[in-house]
Amino acid sequence: MREVSKSFGTVQALRGFALSVQGGEFVTVVGPSGCGKSTLFNIVAGLDEPDDGGILRFKDRGCHARELLGRVSFMPQRDLLLPWRNVIDNAILANEIEGASRRDARARALAMLPEFGLAGFEKQYPHQLSGGMRQRVALMRTFLFERELMLLDEPFGALDALTRTMMQRWLLDVWQRHRRTILFITHDVDEAIFLGDRVLVMTARPGAVKLARQVDLPRPRTPDLVTAPEFVALKREILDAIEEEAMKSFIASTGA
Known part of the structure; x- marks a missing residue:
């Protein structure tokens, strides 16, 4: 710039x-x-x-x-997780919008859960998570939207x-x-x-x-x-x- x-x-x-x-x-x-x-x-x-x-x-x-x-890829101040989607489906949202296979996107996200400290929480909904965990889901979504x-x-x-x-x-x-x-x-x-x-x-x-x-x-x-x-x-x-x-x-x- x-x-x-x-x-x-x-x-x-x-x-x-x-x-x-x-x-x-x-x-x-x-x-x-x-x-x-x-x-x-x-x-x-x-x-x-x-x-x-x-x-x-x-x-x-x-x-x-x-x-x-x-x-x-852009993560704003708020996590903006969709309350009706669980952790894994919130994480793959950007990939779905791009037209990626839902099954393939879910498989990639599941493999990444341990790295983001979310193993075992894939079926939880945003209201069931702490603030730190919500931010990790939002960051995982940002990382899954693979941009340099x-x-x-x-x-x-x-x-x-x-x-x-x-x-x-x-x-x-x-x-x-x-x-x-x-x-x-x-x-x-x-x-x-x-x-x-x-x-x-x-x-x-x-x-x-x-x-x-x-x-x-x-x-x-x-x-x-x-x-x-x-x-x-x-x-x-x-x-x-x-x-x-x-x-x-x-x-x-x-x-x-």
Whole structure:
């Protein structure tokens, strides 16, 4: 993405946004509320076209955003599981919509259940699952929709702190086995650093890249990493950048 902007009437959500993501990279995105993170994802998912003048390239070819629709897997903030479908049938929904054989899709999903910590739960319905398990079903559905680029929009935001920490470690294990390319939105700076190869901090609206930092911390990541001096120093730099942009948003909203 180069010089990508997006306006909605008089509101400019993005201006001059630039980002390049390599295959297999895990990039996390943080920033103040309303900075255009979700607009960014909607463009990459093919749901919104950017304003004229921006450049999008996918697999070394120029494209319109609409050409990305169906070529990128996208998990929004809510799990969006269908209450009348059990775990296995929720997991294969995208494959069914694409026209895959229901029997073949179910067989693939059943084989993947242990990897996602869902073995033995294939016949359970969403209301019978914990929040963490519902998110695992939604992530399994996203992985089964086999696309090289995955967009994850705050998938753990509604979980309690302990469950969230467990889910982060689990996601890294799954990612390291499959090596999909991931763009991950979060408001949690610890989460952004712990998961990412690279952390992007967005400016206040209109959103652009304020800061991009490589996370040069060893993998696999262990829980004690969050107290390491290198982690704490990077967290401080990122928090300072976010606080500066959040203050700009606050001043703009109050007219101070």
